[in-house]
Amino acid sequence: MSDGPSRRAPLEGVTVVSLEQAISAPLATRHLADLGARVIKVERPDGGDSTRHYDTAVNGEFSAHFVWLNHGKESAALNLRDPDDLTILIGLIGRADVLISNLAPGALERLGLGIDDLAAAHERLIVVDVSGYGKGGPLDDKRAYDLLVQSEGGACSITGEAGAPAKAGIPIADVGTAMYVYSTVLAALYDRERTGRGAVIEIAMLDVVAEYMGFALNQVIHTGTEPTPVGMGSPMIAPYGAYPTADGQTAVLGTTSDSEWRRLTTMIDRPDLAADERYSRNSLRVERRAEVDAVVGHWCAAHTLAQILAAADANGIGNARYNTVDDLVKHPQLAARDRWREVGTPTGDVPALRPPAVARSWPIRSGSVPGLGEHTDAIRAELSSAATQSEISGS
Amino acid sequence: MSDGPSRRAPLEGVTVVSLEQAISAPLATRHLADLGARVIKVERPDGGDSTRHYDTAVNGEFSAHFVWLNHGKESAALNLRDPDDLTILIGLIGRADVLISNLAPGALERLGLGIDDLAAAHERLIVVDVSGYGKGGPLDDKRAYDLLVQSEGGACSITGEAGAPAKAGIPIADVGTAMYVYSTVLAALYDRERTGRGAVIEIAMLDVVAEYMGFALNQVIHTGTEPTPVGMGSPMIAPYGAYPTADGQTAVLGTTSDSEWRRLTTMIDRPDLAADERYSRNSLRVERRAEVDAVVGHWCAAHTLAQILAAADANGIGNARYNTVDDLVKHPQLAARDRWREVGTPTGDVPALRPPAVARSWPIRSGSVPGLGEHTDAIRAELSSAATQSEISGS
Structure with a gap:
């Protein structure tokens, strides 16, 4: 029987270090944490992830975005321009299974952490580098916010009404990219079990939007006819x-x-x-x-x-x-199916949805939203202790 | 080094049987095929997957949707009300690693293939059952097309303009669900490597949309203020x-x-x-x-x-x-980065994008779009041969 209680969550024992901000990498690592991975979120000491400050909706302290995306993680506030803090990061990477970054293009290289060097130094490491547009074209270094990539990827041209384009309210370029980070890390973990080797994975947000535009791309490639957005309707179906x-x-x-x-x-x-x-x-x-x-x-x-x-x-x-957001908060189908849980924050528990997809036998972790740098000292001590152990054992 | 050529694709040797239609399961299994899995798409002999017939955009034969979602798969046309064909399906499941279904609620049970029975009979099988609204609430049996779940999930209320709501042009309820099917299968394959056991996974489209609405849910839960859609803008940022x-x-x-x-x-x-x-x-x-x-x-x-x-x-x-779909077809960033490839169809090769996320060392499979039932005879022969082998060996 597969549906009895499992001894452990599927990603228990997997450590993820994430140089992350905004939505794409944070949603991916939140899902990795949901499945039991240890996720260490590395943030700048001066403010941390910018989504911490979008608003103060949650208890006057956290933004709506930040609480959505970051429960179940540890926060390490590291100034990567400080050699001591960079050493801590390098120590974390040396003990990690997965390294994810969605920093600006070139940021890893400027830290001396080019993905090829990392892969060469750590044969079992899975490295994921997220960018807006990938490398090798005219848009390599362009800023890539959700709206910008939705628009560049043609998604806004099929949303809204003709002459009144709109972006999808759900940040589909960001969440779609998160889903490819999440899934490709899982594929790489599976591959590593069978080959003993890690992986180098580069994901561009534009490629994600282009994938999801596949039906529209094929229509234009083969018929030459642009789809016209029809509000709540679909250009291909009526009524x-x-x-x-x-x-x-x-x-x-x-x-x-x-x-x-x-x-x-x-x-x-x-x-x-x-x-x-x-x-x-x-x-x-x-x-x-x-x-x-x-x-x-x-x-x-x-x-x-x-x-x-x-x-x-x-x-x-x-x-x-036609539901509002408040209707969704109160949706009877979510309530009847016990989809809500509580997660902790430094200022008290708040509601959060259970993850949308887990096997019946997997325990779900419900960890807390970390304060900025809440786990920095513990992580420094852990690395220091590991270094001492390593000296004692002479390895 | 992790970035040398791999001996094999990560999912080589993995067999997926999918009772699928439309978008959510087909996109998930297409990505599993991209990574090397063998995907057997089970279709009704009388017309097959309904997306085959949305239009005849591609060479007058296939729809834009179908070509997007189905290259790299085998098609087995089976009439599951015919005991002989049902026996073929049961034989396929017995040899499969993964069984996916996004048939209407209750369809598997009516075939005598309840997910609990399947899990009990096949300890290593990963079973995924996709529904619109899950089980246990007032909407259990409701039809669930992309628009309907986007609307029920509040996503349309934050898209478009105030008073002129819109659905996201990208079918986000469908593609989001696909991404959870895909990722959770990968997590279950990883878990199976470590535990020897399969998994039972139930995914509801409403839960997927609700997850992606997390920022808006938190805003309403904690501030009581509904976000107002602002077309191409974001209710939370200006300009x-x-x-x-x-x-x-x-x-x-x-x-x-x-x-x-x-x-x-x-x-x-x-x-x-x-x-x-x-x-x-x-x-x-x-x-x-x-x-x-x-x-x-x-x-x-x-x-x-x-x-x-x-x-x-x-x-x-x-x-x-602000790009149109045609602009995306011709996008210089996709061309410069060699993002296009050709995939086969019975009426000739057609362009398709490479998958958005693979490790450098993984070979990408570029298989063909199958005609309805193109592989039925070969699959029947394969099962018949396996049965004969089994008799000869006495196992």
């Missing part, structure tokens, strides 16, 4: 979108097949449309999107949200609420 | 957005710190603003977003895009182009 209801709410309805469309015509009391050739296939409905939306919208405007969702469920039509 | 240029283009500019703002005031010839207390901190600029955007917009309207980007680079200000 699929948001409709005002009789009680001043918004219903979200979607069909992804012709049979679902025929069921929808029953639901909205327009069985005549099911037989109408002009709407029989998705591609035809996309061409007549305005007409189709008007028919669906007309029916929704005469029914309450509760009526619409119940009818859609009964007829097998995709439907959802 | 950060898109500005029309003198030559009819759009410049995207972003600042993420007060020092970057002060550099921006130099760039736009408004050094007076650097000394103005009313704009000195990000939180103050967010309150005066309209004023700040007007000042930046005024300067951008008097300069060409090329002038603006050059000035921003020279002054250390985050900047980007």
Whole structure:
């Protein structure tokens, strides 16, 4: 049986040192910590990770971003221009399984920590270097914030409305990059178990956005037609979108097949449309999107949200609420499934979601949000003790 | 050295059977195939994966989505209501390392393949069951298309403009779920190397969106203030957005710190603003977003895009182009870094991006897009041969 309690979390015994800031590396290492890895977050002593100071939403001390991304980690405040602190970092790397950096391009090299040298010195080390645009092109050294890479990667051109572009509210360039850091580290750990060797991994945010744009890239490459953003809709499917209801709410309805469309015509009391050739296939409905939306919208405007969702469920039509963030906080599906836990901060426990994907048998770690440099002294002492041990044993 | 050529891809020897459709499971298994896994995509004989038929953009045969998500896989067309075909599937599972399903809720159970029974029968098997909303709440059986889960998860409420909500053009609920399937399978493979045991993994799309909403959840939980979507901007940072240029283009500019703002005031010839207390901190600029955007917009309207980007680079200000999908197809940073490759289809080779994250030493597989059921006969023969071998050896 695989679903009994495991003796340990899958990444117990794995140590990750992360020179990290903002979102991409921190989300990746938070997930590594969720699975039991020890994560040492190296921060500048003068302020640390800039997301600590985006706001003071959480207990007047931490930002909303920082609490989201950093529970379960240790914070080592090191001034890497100070030779003593750099020695501490080098000592940490020598004892680590994984080194991650999303510092500015070239920052590791300027510290004398080029990824090739690190790999040469530590055969089992897994090194991950995150950049905005990678190396070898005209944009190598360009600043790469989430908005900038979403925009450079074409993602904003398919979001919002025609003439009123938008970025995805979820910072998809950042979180997508985090997911590739996280997954590729896991692949490298697996590979290391089988080969005994570490890995050098370079990840560029632009490549991540480009991967997620694959459907749109193929459309343009093969048809020459740019997708037009349609707000809550999809340029490739109709009807699929948001409709005002009789009680001043918004219903979200979607069909992804012709049979679902025929069921929808029953639901909205327009069985005549099911037989109408002009709407029989998705591609035809996309061409007549305005007409189709008007028919669906007309029916929704005469029914309450509760009526619409119940009818859609009964007829097998995709439907959802148009939720605010507060609705998500209070979402009954998250509450019923016990998705919330508490994590610690220096000023008290705060709610946090459980990680979205773990095996049943894996224990989940719920560690605390570290104050800046909270673990620096302990880490210095640990390295000093290790050095002494090493001298005593003569190794 | 870790960066010499590896003897093999990290997932060589790993077999994945996937009962998959649409985006979430297919993107996950495509990435597993990128790393060398053998992926057997099980499809219905009557049409297969519905994304095959979204359009005929690629050579009149395949859809843009399908080519994006399915190269490097084998297709087995099996009618799982036919006992003989179900026996084939059971034989495949018995020889597999990983079984993934994103069929409708309850579909596996109805086939007699409940995940607990599978785990009990195959101690080393990693089983992943993807659903929209998980089990145990009011939404268990609800249809879950990307738009629906984005909306239910509050993501649309922070995208677009106030009063004109939008979904992210990138299907973030689907691709985010894919990334958790992919990463959790890798974690389970690593865990299996150390424990000898497989894993049972359940992933809900709503939990994925909720994870990515972490910053917004914390803001609402701790301050009670809903974020307002601001198009190309960010509700938490200013200035950060898109500005029309003198030559009819759009410049995207972003600042993420007060020092970057002060550099921006130099760039736009408004050094007076650097000394103005009313704009000195990000939180103050967010309150005066309209004023700040007007000042930046005024300067951008008097300069060409090329002038603006050059000035921003020279002054250390985050900047980007507002690119279309076609711009991304032709992006010089992708071309210069050799990010494109060719993959096969039954009607000829087509361009595809290399995977965004691999170690330098790993070979990348570039397999073909399978026709529906292209590998069914070979897989039947392989299982039949294995059964014969098993009889001969008496095991």
